[in-house]
Amino acid sequence: MSRIGISGRLSSRRNNALTHSGADAGRLPTGGHRGRPYDRWTRGFPMLMRLGWLDFTVIITYFVVVLGVGYWLKDKMKTSSDFLLSNRSFSHWITGIAFMSANLGALEVMGHTANGAKYGMRTNNWYWIGAIPAMVFLGLFMVRYYYANGLRSVPEYLRMRYDRRAHILNAFSFAIVTVLMSGIDMFAFAVVFRSMLGWPFTASVLLASGVVLVFVFWGGLSSSIYNEFLQFFLIVIGFLPLTFLGLHEVGGWSGLVAKLPEQYLHTWKGMGSPGDPLGVPWWVMVVGMGLCAAPAYWCTDFLLVQRALAAKDLASSRKTPLVAAVPKMLFPAIVTVQGMLALAVAPSIVKHDYNLALPTLMGRYYHSGMLGLGLTALLASFMSGMAGNITAFNTVFTYDIYQTYFVKNRPDRHYLRVGKMATVVGACFACASSYIVLYFNNLMDYMQLIGILFISPFFIVFFLGMFWKRPSATAGFYGMAAGLSGAALEYVLYRLGVLRFTSPMASNIWTAVWGLAAGLVVTAVLSFVTEAPQAEKLKGLVYSRAMKEKDPAPWFRRPVFYAVIVLAVFVALNIKFF
Secondary structure: OEHHHOOOOOOOOOOOOOOOOOOOEEOOOOOOOOOOOOHHHHHOOOOOOOOHHHHHHHHHHHHHHHHHHHHHHHHHOHHHHHHHHEEEEEEEEHHHHHHHHHHHHHHHHHHHHHHHHHHHHHHHHOOOOOHHHHHHHHHHHHHHHHOOOOOOOOOOHHHHHHOHHHHHHHHHHHHHHHHHHHHHEEEEEEEEHHHHHHHHHHHHHHHHHHHHHHHHHHHHHHHHHHHHHHHHHHHHHHHHHHHHHHHHOOOOHHHHHOOOOOOHHHHHOOOOOOOOOOOOOOOHHHHHHHHHHHHHHHHHOHHHHHHHOOOOOHHHHHHHHHHHHHHHHHHHHHHHHHHHHHHHHOOOOOOOOOHHHHHHHHHHHHOOOHHHHHHHHHHHHHHHHHHHHHHHHHHHHHHHHHHHHHHHOOHHHHHHHHHHHHHHHHHHHHHHHHHHHHOEEEEHHHHHHHHHOOOOOHHHHHHHHHHOOHOOOOOHHHHHHHHHHHHHHHHHHHHHHOOOOOOHHHHHHHHHHHHHHHHHHHHHHHHHHHOOOOOOHHOOOOOHHOOOOOOOOOOHOOOOHHHHHHHHHHHHHHHHHO
């Protein structure tokens, strides 16, 4: 039998902060402790969980299945397209679930559970207004430009629509962010499993990176997609029982509502008013999250778009984010509700460190076997995040950087070897980057810096390039640079104390607004003062010059029908939990 104990006395050093959970989230203790940097994160952690043989059996079985999928695909990797693009062979059901699973990294699962405890139902906005409109837009419009033009990556669109300057900036920045984000996943893995099981930091990093490296090296993107498909269901099966067990203890939904403050019980009502735990007006959430940050992430992050491009045809590619949108909308039943449950059943623990919300529930409700399943689900969330970043890195490096700018016109087998080498190098860089996090006083500072500099500011340039013929190559490049600069300026002013917000999350949302505004203004102005691109160059790349294809499928199998269903459920959920 597993014996699980959670100490109610929490040291101030215990803010391992995997996510966006408050002003002090992720802060390292800075005084009075000498030794290895990792000790500053883990000193004071008790051994929270002890596994039995059944738990270890579940975990080992998971590793065997993951590696077995990679080994099964090993001999099928004949070309660079097989390895890096999966030869575009999957149905939209598989790519849709993989698309969702690639988003379910450790920071997503543990982080938004912590946010559920910190902000209550406000957390739903990251799953609804912060995801669904952008995913529908990707499926109905943007995927068409990526897939129909035979693009192998998202940065490649910028090279065709603008020029090499925009392409280089986006490709190199994306390669960097994939490595850094993989490092954060590995770091989070190490911190969590040190706190729960007492595993050493280096051993945890090597275990996680080693498993991911082997199955990606063997099976490439196909291995990652198959495993993401399996991992999604494992994550749901591993965590969903906590919701039902928690609701049973507190007396159902009505019992939970009775235990929490009023402002925790609404997604939109009372936003920006006194006592609002998030501290952001509704219009800032709509603009900053719905129109800025969400489209930048869902529509231009190649980690996700790569799954749509792996579909077998254009219709399947367009359906991929629409299929993923359904579980995305329903996932608050796991993360938001469980965060609220943790606050209701163990407030003395959770209020000291919101990041303990999920471990608290696991320690409270899971025993032998189920504990192993829960930890395996947590493992799966780490693995899906790391694998997604590594497969995106090897594709962008091989096609967008190496083949385009360094070694051209070589046999395909050469690029297959380079892709596999890039997998090894990317995994090694990710391991190294996990140690960088040790020297940051606040993990959120590090994560926010990555998002600001490498992801959010680019969407407006993609959007204007797809729906307006006027932007020139110069306008696109300097618009991207301006977006980066505007977002970075807001971040610097916030860190210096010039700008003040109720919560760090509020600053994140305003950062997206600044990046969007700067990129929009510069791109628009330069579009009118520079020469417009030739019409022939824009064929298939701009909405007015896009190739119009009739979908022969029945109306109920078309992407538009999927989108209508998704939007109807989206509206209903926002009304129900307004």
